[in-house]
Amino acid sequence: MQIRDIARYKLYPTQNIWTFIKVDTQTGQLWQVQYSVNDDSNRTEYDLNPKPLITNVTGINGRFNLYPTQNIYNFILLDQVDGRLWQVQWSLEEGNRAIFPIKK
Template identity: 40%
Template sequence: MRQVLLCTLFMCLPILGHAQIKGGQNLLDSIHIEVKDIAQQLAKQYVDGVFSNTYKLYKTENIYIFLRLNTSNGKIDLVQWNLDRDKEFITVLNDVDLTYGISIGNHNGRFELYPTQNMYQFLLLDKNLGSMWHVQWGFDSEKRWIVPIKN
């Protein structure tokens, strides 16, 4: 009787061991799926943060001119649209990275343009540090400039 019991136990051990391995594998598979889902969500949040709201268009009083601001670094382009495709263009107003390599807080949305009473002039604000610039757009390159406003 004892031998039959031992023999039955030894015959069942591989089945029990396989069940434990299979159950453990199922657990590992479900953990792998969870980790993969979390990694995908984090990657999507990072990509969305990098690429969303980077640029913003500002109307001027000239119906054909917009200012395109890179809200993460303060670079500005002048955009002229027109029904005549030959008259459309984009030109640089400011190509200097105004963060000067200082990365504080949210990157996108860091800079904002504010119109003044003069249709050609705006104020540019670094919302993280409070720094400000006087911006002027114009049709001629010598009439487009940006200068810091000193504290």
């Protein structure tokens, strides 16, 4: 597999101007990043998927890539090595943040 983009971490914009998704492209870990121009309490990083999606494998930068959907709160995460997929859902409410495997 040839990887052109070798960054370990990438930021993906959402349709919300204050929110990004940070991806560890080596492990598939995800965080929701909030920023603000005038309120320090709104500058925060929340776990979306704190556990690596790969085990016992040497990591490859660029392995995981995030794709937007038409739904403002949902993305598709692709493992570019084995083809696995996850639905990633971010939210301002903690109980609505999640990642779900997409079955074959």
